[in-house]
Amino acid sequence: MLTSAYDRNVFINCPFDADYRPLLEAVVFAVYDCGFVPRCALEVDDSSQVRIQKITSIIGECRLAIHDISRTELDGEFALPRFNMPFEFGIFVGAKAFGARDQRRKACMVFDVERYRFQKFISDIAGQDIRGHHHDVEILIHHVRDFLSCHHPGAAILPGGKALVERYRAFVRHMPQSCATFRLDRDALTYRDLANLVVGWIDVNPLPHHAHAPVHMAA
């Protein structure tokens, strides 16, 4: 059964700084490996497009989302927290509440560093199941897998979190050599290059459920 791109797209709303990079790469890998397509603001490098338009456009195209609201630390210069992640989470919730029928089918998971820390700074979402990743790539991949397995559009059985972690470790092991081949800076990959490397790796190391993934055109 072919599914629409909307049902397979997953909006990734997380920090894009160097400290978070390992977690971002793990999320991108896990989403693709589960048979979905990660989408985020980094995928479009177009200075003529206003950033918020990019984000709302991508959110509109994604039934699912993974939000990380953990960046609450005050930055050094202005002593203010970053509000982008909770703001984009709010846009997603608003789209679900006020949108048309497809938008109302939206579902998401929310991460913080620890499970109940969010109650101190965003109590409106109390009662929702917030997951703690503790800055741990393995915990993150387990949670992403469990969330996506509940929303898989086909009848596929996804491999468990432990298997996905092993595959991710193998991908990471192969990255230095592949980046050297393409003369890419391993620590400064663009989102598109990362995505293409992940897809290329999965194509060479497929799992049974990947055989049923439909072809997606790039956004």
Added chain:
Amino acid sequence: MEQLQIRKVMRPPKGDNITVAQARRVFRQIKREEEARRKAESRSTQGEPGGRKPEE
């Protein structure tokens, strides 16, 4: 063995540094090299006197 039909998850846009096809070629090569290394290590382990199973 059943041949799995691999479907592309996502096609790259034009103008990227690398394409999915290029990434596939490189990872296929890496995988072949890893398997060759594993086989070579397995052969050298079996060839050592200590690596043999004792006869019952």
